Amino acid sequence: MKYLIQPFQNIFNISGKATLKEFWVFFVFYVFLISPVIGFARGLDLLGDNITLALRIVFLFPFITLGVRRLNETKFNKWPFLIPIVNLVLAAFPPKENI
Template sequence: MNYYIEPLKRTFDFTGKSTVKQFWMFFLIENIIVFILGILSVKLGIDNLGDIYLILTLLPFIALGFRRLNDAGYNRWLFLVPLVNIILACIHKKETSLE
């Protein structure tokens, strides 16, 4: 559960570093919560409950993505480019060579 709580605590930290595991565990937990909220919204008759949750967690997710790309050694602004952000978030740190 720390993989979910820690990014929420670091919502406004766009310069630190985050691991691959932390990024994907947050992504997984967030999607599970959205799925559960989607079922609950149908059962309770409350529209867009999952959408509201996604809007509330958008900034922590972007901050986590920025930190992930920073840790991998890429320009963190690439996280805002669709599809590229998911591919780069999977990559481990760049290897630096002295060649």
Template sequence: MNYVVETFKKYASIKGRARRKEYWYFILFYFIVAFALSFIIQLTGLTILQFLSLILLPPVITVGARRMQDIGKPWWYSLIPIYGFILATKEGDKGSNAYGSDPKAL
């Protein structure tokens, strides 16, 4: 849960790096919330809940960008569907890179 909170703290920042755990825990959290919201929307018909899932979109994009920077790639690589997924599973660079210090070392 700490990784989800940490991602929300960096809500609109693509500076720095994100570990694999931070990225995948937030993606898991996002899919659980999106599934629950879609289920509630189907049951109740409240379309206002669709905006809640849109609120979660910026942190998904920024954590993906920070994940790409952890492996030394530019942020926009997270926008390439299959290649971005493959890169998101790769271990991050050891030590500092152009995007900051190693988050594992902290």
């Protein structure tokens, strides 16, 4: 549960580090649970366009900052995280040790 709350607590912290587990737990939670629920509710007209957009933004910002913090730990450049699919590949790398 802490891996789902930490991205929201550190939403403005892009200088920290995020573990591999923290990133993937939040990613799976968002992609396989939150997005389908939002899409299903939107399809049934339970949510309006503005609410749907707001919910997606509420989960997008923590995901981006979590990805940037994940790339801090892997010592990669942060800008490629904004490219779809590339961000997932880079986030899957193990942390680099300080020598």
